[in-house]
Amino acid sequence: MLDFRRAEARDSDDILAWRNDPVAVETSLTRSRVAPDDHARWFASALASPKRVLVMVTEGDAKVGNVRFDIRGTEALVSINLNPAMRGRGYGQTALEGAEALLHDRLPLLLVAEIRRTNLQSLKIFQRAGYAIDKHRSTGDVHCLTRRLTG
Numbered sequence: 001m002l003d004f005r006r007a008e009a010r011d012s013d014d015i016l017a018w019r020n021d022p023v024a025v026e027t028s029l030t031r032s033r034v035a036p037d038d039h040a041r042w043f044a045s046a047l048a049s050p051k052r053v054l055v056m057v058t059e060g061d062a063k064v065g066n067v068r069f070d071i072r073g074t075e076a077l078v079s080i081n082l083n084p085a086m087r088g089r090g091y092g093q094t095a096l097e098g099a100e101a102l103l104h105d106r107l108p109l110l111l112v113a114e115i116r117r118t119n120l121q122s123l124k125i126f127q128r129a130g131y132a133i134d135k136h137r138s139t140g141d142v143h144c145l146t147r148r149l150t151g
Helices: 009-019 022-027 036-048 092-106 120-128
Strands: 003-006 052-059 062-072 075-082 109-116 142-149
Touching (some): 009 022, 052 092, 062 092
Antiparallel strands (some): 003 052, 109 142
């Protein structure tokens, strides 16, 4: 059973390692690694910001991954990154849906995910969780998927 909690300072190194994993770099929108100093600044800002919800997903003592929501008015940009050791085990959809439950005090929200068209695994995860491709927001090699979260 998965557990969900807000990220804490102790999670910084894991999130950076997962972000800089070769698969994560290849499927990211920037396709570049994140420098440790840049990550440290970003992470401190993320923890302090009321407009960012950074969720850690765990199973027992194991860290499964993280889900991030960047709140922009009535929309939230959502991103998921699983621990490389946990990928391919069917955690993605459950992690995403469970993390969304932590947004209950911010509803209603339009959740928006921007995913490379070649990132078929992420596309499947989001579509199984009820997100649909928004052809008007999609551009170039990036699909934009949306889902209305009303509670």
